[in-house]
Amino acid sequence: RYDMDDIADELMDRFGEMPASVDNLLRIALIRAMAIELGIKQITETGGEVRFYQQTLDVEMWQEMAFEIGGRLRVIMGSVGDSYVSLRLKPQENSLDIINRLFEKYLETVQSDVL
Numbered sequence: 001r002y003d004m005d006d007i008a009d010e011l012m013d014r015f016g017e018m019p020a021s022v023d024n025l026l027r028i029a030l031i032r033a034m035a036i037e038l039g040i041k042q043i044t045e046t047g048g049e050v051r052f053y054q055q056t057l058d059v060e061m062w063q064e065m066a067f068e069i070g071g072r073l074r075v076i077m078g079s080v081g082d083s084y085v086s087l088r089l090k091p092q093e094n095s096l097d098i099i100n101r102l103f104e105k106y107l108e109t110v111q112s113d114v115l
Contacts, residue, residue, distance in 0.1 A: 027100060031043070034107060040053065043099070048089045049087065051085065051086055054084075057085070061106065061109065069101075072087055
């Protein structure tokens with residue numbers, strides 16, 4: 001997270017205010033880095049739904065995350081490798097913002113469990 005802020009600050013110092021497309025690109029890079037750390041191998045977004053495919057689905061953790069964001073997450077169990085977590089987006093909600101917050105909360109929870 002701090003690396004992204006540093007990069008954004010450096011870009012603004014050199015080039016002025018960042019266009020929204022550059023800001024989105026930085027946020028996508030941050031989300032990808034967090035996804036790797038969480039073992040998420042794929043993220044898809046279609047029709048107001050974001051799906052997370054985790055290498056080893058941690059159902060208990062996702063249940064805790066569902067409580068944190070108001071029950072908008074569902075764990076969908078399929079055959080091996082086809083299970084996923086579904087996040088329902090609210091109308092006009094920025095998916096990058098909610099995914100970022102969700103992944104940050106997940107990482108915080110994992111790190112506090114380790115301590």
